[in-house]
Amino acid sequence: MLxxxxxxxxxxxxxxxxxxxxxxxxxxxxxxxxxxRIIKNVQVLYSEQTPxxxxxxxxxxxxxxxxxxxxxxQRLKVIEVYDLSKVKLKYCGVHFNSQAIAPTIEQIDQxxxxxxxxxxxxxxxxxxxxxxxxxxxxxxxxxxxxxxxxPNFAMGLASLQIPHGAMVKRxxxxxxxxxxxxxxxxxxxxxFLGNIYAECVDVLRDRAGPLGLKLRLLTAACGPxxxxxxxxxxxxxxxxxxxxxxxxxxxxxxxHKVFYKSEDKMKIHSPSPHKQVPSKCNDYxxxxxxxxxxxxxxxxxxxxxxxxxxxxxxxGHPMEKPVVLHRSSSANNTNPxxxxxxxxxxxxxxxxxxxxxxxxxxxxxxxITFLSGYNHLKLRIIV
Numbered sequence: 001m002l003x004x005x006x007x008x009x010x011x012x013x014x015x016x017x018x019x020x021x022x023x024x025x026x027x028x029x030x031x032x033x034x035x036x037r038i039i040k041n042v043q044v045l046y047s048e049q050t051p052x053x054x055x056x057x058x059x060x061x062x063x064x065x066x067x068x069x070x071x072x073x074q075r076l077k078v079i080e081v082y083d084l085s086k087v088k089l090k091y092c093g094v095h096f097n098s099q100a101i102a103p104t105i106e107q108i109d110q111x112x113x114x115x116x117x118x119x120x121x122x123x124x125x126x127x128x129x130x131x132x133x134x135x136x137x138x139x140x141x142x143x144x145x146x147x148x149x150x151p152n153f154a155m156g157l158a159s160l161q162i163p164h165g166a167m168v169k170r171x172x173x174x175x176x177x178x179x180x181x182x183x184x185x186x187x188x189x190x191x192f193l194g195n196i197y198a199e200c201v202d203v204l205r206d207r208a209g210p211l212g213l214k215l216r217l218l219t220a221a222c223g224p225x226x227x228x229x230x231x232x233x234x235x236x237x238x239x240x241x242x243x244x245x246x247x248x249x250x251x252x253x254x255x256h257k258v259f260y261k262s263e264d265k266m267k268i269h270s271p272s273p274h275k276q277v278p279s280k281c282n283d284y285x286x287x288x289x290x291x292x293x294x295x296x297x298x299x300x301x302x303x304x305x306x307x308x309x310x311x312x313x314x315x316g317h318p319m320e321k322p323v324v325l326h327r328s329s330s331a332n333n334t335n336p337x338x339x340x341x342x343x344x345x346x347x348x349x350x351x352x353x354x355x356x357x358x359x360x361x362x363x364x365x366x367x368i369t370f371l372s373g374y375n376h377l378k379l380r381i382i383v
Contacts, residue, residue: 001099002038002063003088009133009175010188012065012079019067021175022185024197025074026289028058028067039063046071063087070184077184079173089171103168105129108136126169135179137170189232192220196253198291204238212240212304215252215291239295243304248286248295255286259294 004012011020017031032039045057051071055078058067064083069076081087089097096111097103112131119128127138174182187197200216220232237251260282281299288294296305 001086001088003090003098005093006089006091006134006171006173008131008173010173012081012173018190019076019079020188020191021076021079021173022187023076023191024187024290025056025058025069025076027191027193028069028076032058032060073184075184075187077174077182078179081171082169084168084171097168103136105138105166105168108168127166130177130179132177133174135172135174136168137172138166139169186232187218189220192218192232195290198293199234201291201293204240210241212238212243213293214238215293217291239304241304245286245297245302248304252286252288252291252293255295256289257287259285259287261285261296 002014004014006012009021011018013019017035019028019031032042039060039062041060041062043057043059043061045059047054054071055068056071056074057069060066064081064086066078066080066082067076068078068080081089084097084103087097088095088099089103091111094111095101096107101107108129112134119130120126121128125139129136129138172179175185176182196217196219198215199218202214204211204214215237217235217237218232219235239248239251243251261284262282283299283305284297286295286297297303298305
């Protein structure tokens with residue numbers, strides 16, 4: 001059973017790890033992977049029909065915890081503990097919920113002190129006791145005595161006389177005073193961990209086509225000598241087609257991973273494919289996961305050939321029927337995407353994958369490729 005510290009309006013965690021509001025989805029998944037022997041049976045919940053209209057949820061079924069992420073920016077918005085019998089909880093180092101301590105209304109009042117009058121939801125038969133960044137829900141249908149509801153108490157604020165021994169059914173941690181209107185906060189300093197994140201990525205182009213990318217980056221100092229009042233800094237960097245490895249490293253730093261291509265099944269659609277001579281070397285990507293950008297380098301010249309980036313809008317209607325790209329015969333026979341469709345747009349190519357593989361890869365991706373002579377600028381939309 002997990003033993004966790006509750007920090008209102010901030011986090012839920014222990015000395016080894018912490019789920020912090022504003023944390024990126026990938027960082028939460030990394031925590032779950034690292035502690036997979038302790039945190040088991042994690043479900044991914046999402047809306048297949050309208051993925052951007054509903055939160056993306058990581059459900060820790062063994063521990064009775066849900067992590068709700070904003071579907072657009074993929075940052076942690078709400079932490080919900082929906083089964084308090086599966087977890088130990090403490091506040092300021094003192095337990096208010098454990099096998100020996102029941103989370104009654106008296107215990108909550110003793111641990112957290114006075115609060116505003118509670119709110120009764122007749123439809124849900126739930127009484128909500130709210131603090132800033134923290135709320136507790138009490139189930140009423142199990143009470144022997146009907147609750148005494150006073151709708152005109154204290155200048156219009158509703159109050160409810162709660163019977164002794166009423167138990168907490170759910171607990172929520174969020175930002176602000178209203179759970180229904182809360183939003184995912186900006187990423188906290190503790191989540192940067194020395195990484196740089198992209199706040200905005202713009203395509204640089206002229207009349208001839210795309211030239212490169214301009215990135216507005218966010219960074220925060222880290223390390224044992226960092227002042228407690230350290231702030232997030234914003235910097236701008238630009239990279240262009242034809243940049244060398246050294247140029248990209250100087251602008252963006254070391255990549256998180258380098259990936260070498262094994263084949264290119266789209267080259268048959270390039271001009272005069274019969275003139276292409278098989279290369280003895282493989283092109284390779286610099287993967288910048290926290291920026292959402294992959295940069296492809298030519299294996300011979302070691303110059304930039306292609307970018308990726310996350311964008312959120314479609315670029316128009318296809319000009320003709322799509323080209324079907326199927327990778328089942330590749331060396332990687334476990335590819336979950338299956339067939340993909342390459343749609344020709346005005347000066348670009350859009351590559352889409354089926355949405356029914358979302359539960360496998362956690363996201364649905366569209367890839368936009370801008371054509372610039374013999375170069376390509378590929379942008380990936382994660383929705």
